[in-house]
Amino acid sequence: xxxxxxxxxxxxxxxxxxxxxxxxxxxxLATTDHKRIAILYAITITFFFFMGGAAITAVxxxxxxxxxxxxxSDTYNKLFSFHGIIMVWFFLVPSIPNTFGNFLLPLxxxxxxxxxxxxxxxSWYLTVAAGAFTVYALVAGGVDTGWTFYTPYSSxxxxxxxxxxxxxxxxxxxxxxxxxVNFITTTHMLRAPGMTWFRLPLFVWAIYATSLIxxxxxxxxxxxxxxxxxxxxxxxxxxDPARGGDPILFQHLFWxxxxxxxxxxxxxxxxxxxxxxxxxxxxxxxGYDFMVYAMLAIAGVGFFVWGHHMFVSGQSALASxxxxxxxxxxxxxxxxxxxxxxxxxYRGQISFESPMLYALGFVGLxxxxxxxxxxLASIPVDIHVTDTYFVVAHFHYIMVGGSVSAFFAGLHFWxxxxxxxxxxxxxxxxxxxxMYAGFNMTFLPQFFAGYLGMPRRYHTYxxxxxxxxxxxxxxxxxxxxxxxxxxxxxxxxxxxGGKAAKxxxxxxxxxxxxxxxxxxxxxxxxxxxxxxxYAYHAEGMSAGTDPPExxxxxxxx
Amino acid sequence: MSxxxxxxxxxxxxxxxxxxxxxxxxxxFLASETLFFGALILTYTVCRIxxxxxxxxxxxxxxxxxxxxxxxxLLTSSLTMAMASQASEASARLRRLVLVxxxxxxxxxxxxxxxxxxxxKEDIDKxxxxxxxxxxxxxxxxxxxxxxxxxxxxxxIHLSIGIALVSRLFWVLLRRQLPAKDNPEIEVTALYWHxxxxxxxxxxxxxxxxxxxx
Numbered sequence: 001x002x003x004x005x006x007x008x009x010x011x012x013x014x015x016x017x018x019x020x021x022x023x024x025x026x027x028x029l030a031t032t033d034h035k036r037i038a039i040l041y042a043i044t045i046t047f048f049f050f051m052g053g054a055a056i057t058a059v060x061x062x063x064x065x066x067x068x069x070x071x072x073s074d075t076y077n078k079l080f081s082f083h084g085i086i087m088v089w090f091f092l093v094p095s096i097p098n099t100f101g102n103f104l105l106p107l108x109x110x111x112x113x114x115x116x117x118x119x120x121x122x123s124w125y126l127t128v129a130a131g132a133f134t135v136y137a138l139v140a141g142g143v144d145t146g147w148t149f150y151t152p153y154s155s156x157x158x159x160x161x162x163x164x165x166x167x168x169x170x171x172x173x174x175x176x177x178x179x180x181v182n183f184i185t186t187t188h189m190l191r192a193p194g195m196t197w198f199r200l201p202l203f204v205w206a207i208y209a210t211s212l213i214x215x216x217x218x219x220x221x222x223x224x225x226x227x228x229x230x231x232x233x234x235x236x237x238x239x240d241p242a243r244g245g246d247p248i249l250f251q252h253l254f255w256x257x258x259x260x261x262x263x264x265x266x267x268x269x270x271x272x273x274x275x276x277x278x279x280x281x282x283x284x285x286x287g288y289d290f291m292v293y294a295m296l297a298i299a300g301v302g303f304f305v306w307g308h309h310m311f312v313s314g315q316s317a318l319a320s321x322x323x324x325x326x327x328x329x330x331x332x333x334x335x336x337x338x339x340x341x342x343x344x345x346y347r348g349q350i351s352f353e354s355p356m357l358y359a360l361g362f363v364g365l366x367x368x369x370x371x372x373x374x375x376l377a378s379i380p381v382d383i384h385v386t387d388t389y390f391v392v393a394h395f396h397y398i399m400v401g402g403s404v405s406a407f408f409a410g411l412h413f414w415x416x417x418x419x420x421x422x423x424x425x426x427x428x429x430x431x432x433x434x435m436y437a438g439f440n441m442t443f444l445p446q447f448f449a450g451y452l453g454m455p456r457r458y459h460t461y462x463x464x465x466x467x468x469x470x471x472x473x474x475x476x477x478x479x480x481x482x483x484x485x486x487x488x489x490x491x492x493x494x495x496x497g498g499k500a501a502k503x504x505x506x507x508x509x510x511x512x513x514x515x516x517x518x519x520x521x522x523x524x525x526x527x528x529x530x531x532x533x534y535a536y537h538a539e540g541m542s543a544g545t546d547p548p549e550x551x552x553x554x555x556x557x
Numbered sequence: 558m559s560x561x562x563x564x565x566x567x568x569x570x571x572x573x574x575x576x577x578x579x580x581x582x583x584x585x586f587l588a589s590e591t592l593f594f595g596a597l598i599l600t601y602t603v604c605r606i607x608x609x610x611x612x613x614x615x616x617x618x619x620x621x622x623x624x625x626x627x628x629x630x631l632l633t634s635s636l637t638m639a640m641a642s643q644a645s646e647a648s649a650r651l652r653r654l655v656l657v658x659x660x661x662x663x664x665x666x667x668x669x670x671x672x673x674x675x676x677x678k679e680d681i682d683k684x685x686x687x688x689x690x691x692x693x694x695x696x697x698x699x700x701x702x703x704x705x706x707x708x709x710x711x712x713x714i715h716l717s718i719g720i721a722l723v724s725r726l727f728w729v730l731l732r733r734q735l736p737a738k739d740n741p742e743i744e745v746t747a748l749y750w751h752x753x754x755x756x757x758x759x760x761x762x763x764x765x766x767x768x769x770x771x
Contacts, residue, residue: 032567106568113568115578181585189578190568215585219593227600227707235688236703238600243687244608244697253596521568 015524017420017517032117033520038103039418040124045091045099046487048131052086053483055079060476063469068460076459077144078160082137084147089169090131092403093261096268097214098127098179100410101207103418105183107511107518108201110192110527115185119178126175134168137161146457148258149224151239151250155231163232166225173218173225176264180214183207192510194529198292201509201533202285205292206271209299213260213267217303221257224250248313255306263302266366266398267295269406270337273359276413277341278534279507280356281348282543285534287340294333294340301330311379312386320379327377334370338363347542353505354428358409361436365401369394372447387457389468390450393443401439408435408486415490416500420517423493427485435482441475508535560649560736576741583745587752590715594756597711601704601763608697615693615701616767618685623676624765627669628757634665635754638723642747649738652730656737659727662750666720673713680705705764712760715753722746 018035021027028036059079062070071079102120106113114120137143143165145154154162187208191200200208227250230236237243239250278285285291307315307323341363350356372394375381385391412428415421449468454461461469503512514523537543561572569575605612641658644651684692686706687699726746730737737743 111568115568116582117567177586177589181582181589184585185578185582188581189574215589216592219589220596223593223596223600226711230703230707234706236707237687237699238604238703238707243699244604244611245700245703246603246607249600249603253600256596 015519018520019517021520032121034102034106034114037120037124038099041098045095048086048090052083055083060473064473066461066463066466073459078142081143081146088147089172092265095407097210105207107522108204109195110510111190112521114182116182119182123175123178130168130172133164137164151247155228155239166229170222170225173222176214176218180211183211192527199532202274202291203271205295206267209295210264210267213264213299217257217260224253251310255309259306260302263298265403269403272406272410273362276355276359276409277344279505281345281350282536283344283348286343294336297333311382324377324379338367349543354432355409355413357432358405362405365397369397388450389446389454392456393446396443416504417516420500421493421497422500424489427489431482431485438475438478438482442472442479445471560738579741579745583748597708604700611695611697612701613768614695615698619765621765627672628761630665630669631754631757634662637661638747638750642744645737645743652737659723663720663723666716719750719753
């Protein structure tokens, strides 16, 4: 698992790393290097993240006052729809898989690249083209269906740019499928000698499970949107009740994708956190095997819970009962993961660097989001809070508190590896704490407002809810600062940051054995793996504070 | 050996492994395609259960001759595609057979689309396009034709992509830019082609057989 020279081997001459390997624009836009494609994705999704963020800033400003002082209802509808569409399909779904997944998957399994490098680049171009469609929908006048495109409103009544927005999501789906196929094949076919399945880092397992969902769920989303487009453009009657069609069928098709899509967004986040917590607790991950089984169980069972979005749609009581039961079942593997992260801290030598702060924030916020999910899985409570801010708070705790926190955790953890630069740690810690505080200020009041009956998606509301909305909007301002800070100091570090060593955190894992930033083909020599991941201390011992090399020596003694 | 080095691509060090990965990747993609058409067929099933009589009445209006001839054409194209794939694996002396089979496959695919075009023409003349002036009065008959136009259209797009892939392969092999022997692209394209064929085998009874037995 080392890059050390074998007896008689001569050192290789130094080579430029992947960032300095070529400097022309075409060396970036026509690259097949997974690391450069990851950077292209990172730039793209950062752009979309701040676009979606800008839309919701206007929404939160509007909600300061109960009477609709800033926006018309139409503009309001278009802004929250744009926010949802952009954040789900152009930020959250590609966020961790296409940036960190692309960058790290080959490095972590000891491969020179992904299995199909040109397909990988093609997938990025699809994402950009799809983004152009969706942004066009906004510029041309917006779309007001919400991110869910529910029929018959989207297919028959909305006179906004549903076609462009749906076409964008349709195309970005193909990018997802291409990435999924690529990652699954890479994991199967390109593992280094000795990298057995149960020596894979949990991040690789997470990306693998995510890719399975991408490949098997996304085509169904494509069909549901294709049917909406066909109805709008060609006048086909599939969802038109006047001609015998069934609008509820859309909800089944849509949620068959969109519930598993929740796990597309959160499984990679779990993978990131599973790398960071062992590193900063200097502990082996607790229950590695069960972490793997839990992720695969989430990916599998996730396909059979979509009906819990439809308890009030008029589906049969039996169907609701079964979906409710299965939704409780899927909480079990999620809980296993939370317990195992917590147990990994036990008898650890914990230090609170910024990635660890973000990761611990993830565990807390994900748990809150997950537990509130159990309220929604329970039919009587769900009927009470359907389409209220309770639901909004719940999924933001998972998507923003969970996935976005983990995205920032990964960003800080692997930033030295990706860029070869060190960022100012105290600023990073400050941003991490501010993000946690701002997040809770924004979304905790929404649980109360929703439970008391404030419906989602309205731009005016009864005055008694104003206190919660003012808290929420004030929190959103804090959150916005916390998101802008890393943009500032990370960019600063690119120019003025100190040079990062190969392994600044003393972490295990193949990505830390090569240079920072890595050379174009990742490794100078084919890595060989002779142990499992997270060997932070000898088996059966408690955590040590020695650097890993020392502990390796101790283990072999 | 020189053949293999001409076909070896980044990031692979071993040609056998690359070939295996290509096959594996296309199978994963075909799994995705199965869900794509599966969702459409589910839509059909739901609508048919809701409107059984309208679906049999609408099914009788399809032209079974076009459908049956096209099924035969497409199955034959799968045979020639499989022959191309087998010949490329068997021997370098069968290059000519590979080329002929690829050409036949592309032409049969094209023939399918042309026949489908005649069928579409007839359907339009019989006013079987959902919307105002639709020929059948049963509620739900429009749903059948909504499905018909969408699914045959999506299938035709898949087939056109297949024809483009096979034609490109034919051209590249003809100009000897790549060797035909053991070329992994042939088998990968063949697997995709067979999927398009199998989807049609499912569509044929769904579209042409309702209402024919009684």
